[in-house]
Amino acid sequence: MPLEPELDELYREIILDHYRSPRNHAPLAHADVSEEGLNPLCGDEIALQLAFNDDRIAAIGWGGRGCSISQAAASMMSEAVLGRTAAEAEALRAAFEAMMSSGAEPDSELGDLEVLQGVNKFPVRIKCALLAWKVLAQALAARAGHSSRQPRQVERSR
């Protein structure tokens, strides 16, 4: 019995491509912030590292293990936020979470990330798709805390 058409919505080709060939899937030699997240239900693990140039994400690296959705979502997230400012990344994160959690129409900014909307129909898997973004939020918050303590130095180092 052919199952593929029904499952296509969840396992879109682009998602499987990211799962098989994850992008930015290597630790950074010099990271400004490192954060980790865990989904105890699935055992998904994501470790994320960011390096900033001024306020822009200049390099991103991640590692971890877990289901195809969690790992593909991390890969896609890493591509989507690279080169963006912290504020832009946070806005993207909020738009992605809105699409996943409340079924909101995807923001045009989301681009390819829109393919993960299909996960919305599999409630137990939504956490898998959100994990990498949760870790990103932690990382951005950690950096904000860090830079608010030393804002001048960041300015001067330019």
Place this chain on the structure above:
Amino acid sequence: MLDVAAIRRDFPILARQVRGRRLVYLDNAATTQKPRQVIEALVRVYEQHNANPHRGVHTLATETTDLYEAARAHVARFINARRAEEVVFTENATAAINLVAHSWGRATLKPRDEVVLTHMEHHANLVPWQITAAETGAVLRFIPLLPDGTLDMDAARRLIGPATRIVAVTAMSNVLGTINDLRPLIDLAHEFGAVVLVDGAQSVPHIATDVQALHCDFLAFSAHKMLGPTGVGVLYGRYELLDRMGPFLAGGSMILKVEWERSRYNEVPWRFEAGTPNYADAIAFDAALDYLEALGMDAVREHEVQLTAYALGRLAEVDGMRIFGPPDATRRGGVISFYYGDIHPHDVGTVLDYAGVAVRAGHHCAQPLMQLLDVPATVRASFYVYNGRDDVDALTDALTETAKVFGYAARTRAG
């Protein structure tokens, strides 16, 4: 042999479809489905007898009390306890183990006393002992596993000794399916004056259990894993042991006489049943025991040995399949954990769900064991009386579909 077609007709839920396909329920180690006879027994309590047992003198209270105590007596017969008072109703097997860890453990364990567990315990037979050990200064020791997923009995003989106060061990692993040879362990523990708690959550539903022949001191199991309702567990304890234990939860029902400053506690087993018990579900559990006895526990076991052997054979035909636990179906229960190729168990579970096949995908409340097996999780198929070879075939067919979705080059050689 069981008449699977006839049995299925007793289970209303098996007539439903999942995503347009016949429900193939292979998550019985988590919980089992309920036959009409049990559902009707539960409805009958509420429609005809309902009252708070052990309280009041009116007719309904008397009827409910009699039915509740009859259920207790039936449980005692089912496991061949010496007397009904050796059966304590709890919420589930977890609560039963917690009762022992709390009431027996805190009163008994001293610093450096040893609690012997195994590497195949469910979190329910691990975490309560961690807490009690931390509170008493007792030390946890673990019997390791051999590569085939059985207990290392040589190590057990080295571990169990004069410092051992309790051996708490599962009768059947909920991950590996391993059926432990308990009698040598129990005899060994008793030589040193230790008591033995058996976690029977996975074994009592599937294998005839005789606590007198087994010589265990405590046995914990859950009704919902054996066709009964949720919210009912059993702690069997040898009467002399239970009688020396203090209460776990306190309140109504567990007392004989209460004064402002102190109370005298009730006799066992009611000493351990504070508050209004879950009598309705306990009474319905009685009907589940009737159902299993009508099938015959030896026939249940024989059915599962044959089905497990068939499933192990079919799964072994699938390329890229790693099956955990003993290869011999007579040494294991109807619980098969596996890892398929490089596909994460949650992805396998999702695709199987699309084929109507319900399996468990996860760590099965055994995270340290997952680390030993070096997997983040496993897929687990587990059987019961209403499962047949068609269910196993549906599983292997759906695994072939999983391979297609993930482009994993797996083929079943036979099919």
